[in-house]
Amino acid sequence: METITVPLGERSYEIRIGHDFEPFPDLARSILPAGKALLVSDENVYSLYGATVLSLLEQAGFHVTPVVIPAGEESKTLVQADVLYTAAISANLDRSSAIFALGGGVVGDLAGFVAATYLRGVPFVQLPTTLLSQVDSSVGGKVAVNHRLGKNLIGAFY
Numbered sequence: 001m002e003t004i005t006v007p008l009g010e011r012s013y014e015i016r017i018g019h020d021f022e023p024f025p026d027l028a029r030s031i032l033p034a035g036k037a038l039l040v041s042d043e044n045v046y047s048l049y050g051a052t053v054l055s056l057l058e059q060a061g062f063h064v065t066p067v068v069i070p071a072g073e074e075s076k077t078l079v080q081a082d083v084l085y086t087a088a089i090s091a092n093l094d095r096s097s098a099i100f101a102l103g104g105g106v107v108g109d110l111a112g113f114v115a116a117t118y119l120r121g122v123p124f125v126q127l128p129t130t131l132l133s134q135v136d137s138s139v140g141g142k143v144a145v146n147h148r149l150g151k152n153l154i155g156a157f158y
């Protein structure tokens with residue numbers, strides 16, 4: 001497992017690069033208290049990796065609510081953000097609860113936008129599953145949803 005630190009002072013964070021999901025729950029527990037969490041994914045990625053990641057997170061002590069969105073750019077909207085907010089509120093997520101994003105840039109941008117805004121910000125961990133999301137969208141903290149008048153018009157740095 002390789003670690004790259006993104007040096008941003010108080011906002012520094014680590015990128016971990018490895019071959020499988022096995023070390024992931026221990027890493028998550030090293031930075032987060034065990035507690036309630038959302039696991040956000042899309043239907044394609046969840047069918048491949050969802051059961052594995054869900055079970056590893058639960059073994060690590062997280063109480064996880066999975067939320068599976070339709071795959072594709074059409075899901076990067078305030079409508080899907082509202083689905084995530086509703087799941088977070090229904091599961092009583094609090095300020096120490098984490099949102100995990102398992103998927104490509106669409107899942108990362110949407111789940112990150114919700115993490116930046118739910119309760120004015122909760123912990124956010126990305127598990128990027130496309131090359132684009134691994135080398136670009138999961139790095140740098142830009143999160144956003146689209147508006148019908150344009151792409152990435154509503155967002156945050158988080």
Ligand SMILES: NC(=O)c1ccc[n+]([C@@H]2O[C@H](COP(=O)([O-])OP(=O)(O)OC[C@H]3O[C@@H](n4cnc5c(N)ncnc54)[C@H](O)[C@@H]3O)[C@@H](O)[C@H]2O)c1
Nearest residue numbers: 042044045071072104105106107129130132133136137142
């Ligand atoms: N935040 C940023 O800084 C930033 C930077 C660049 C791009 N983006 C955003 O990223 C988005 C595009 O991301 P993307 O290209 O990852 O698209 P995506 O998230 O839509 O994923 C593309 C497709 O690949 C599937 N998929 C994902 N991982 C897979 C896997 N491991 N195996 C099989 N199928 C898999 C998905 O279900 C989807 O159908 C755009 O919305 C773009 O605006 C954001």
